[in-house]
Amino acid sequence: MVTNVRDIPLAPVACCTPVAAPGITTEQAQALAAIFKSLADPNRVRIVNLLANAAEPVCVCEFMPHLGLSQGTVSFHLKKLLTVGLLEREQRGTWAYYSLRPDALDRLRPVFDAEEAVG
Numbered sequence: 188m189v190t191n192v193r194d195i196p197l198a199p200v201a202c203c204t205p206v207a208a209p210g211i212t213t214e215q216a217q218a219l220a221a222i223f224k225s226l227a228d229p230n231r232v233r234i235v236n237l238l239a240n241a242a243e244p245v246c247v248c249e250f251m252p253h254l255g256l257s258q259g260t261v262s263f264h265l266k267k268l269l270t271v272g273l274l275e276r277e278q279r280g281t282w283a284y285y286s287l288r289p290d291a292l293d294r295l296r297p298v299f300d301a302e303e304a305v306g
Contacts, residue, residue: 222295225271230254231264235273235287244277244284 273291
C-alpha cells in the first residue's frame with residue numbers, strides 16, 4: 188500500500204504523436220482560413236466541384252438548376268468564392284461566366300502536404 192504520493196513510481200507517459208514542423212506562415216494561415224471559411228457552405232463546395240469538372244467557364248444561370256437556388260443566391264455564393272481568389276470571372280454581355288482558377292487548389296496543398304510541412 189502506498190502511503191505517500193512520493194512513493195508512487197513514475198513512468199514516462201506516451202501521449203501523442205509529435206506535431207510536424209509548421210509549414211505555413213501566419214500570413215499564409217490567415218489567407219487559408221479565409222478560403223476555408225468561404226468553403227464552409229455546402230453550396231459553395233458544390234460550386235467548386237461543378238467548376239472543377241467543367242471543361243469551360245460556367246454561366247451563373249447554369250448553377251441554378253443544379254443547386255436549386257435563385258440567381259441572386261448563386262451570385263452571392265460565387266462572389267464569396269471570387270473574393271478569396273478561388274474563381275475567375277468573365278463578363279459576356281449581361282451574363283457572368285465563372286471558372287476555377289488553375290492554381291486555386293494548389294493554394295490549399297501546404298495544409299495537407301505532410302512532406303512540405305516538414306521539409
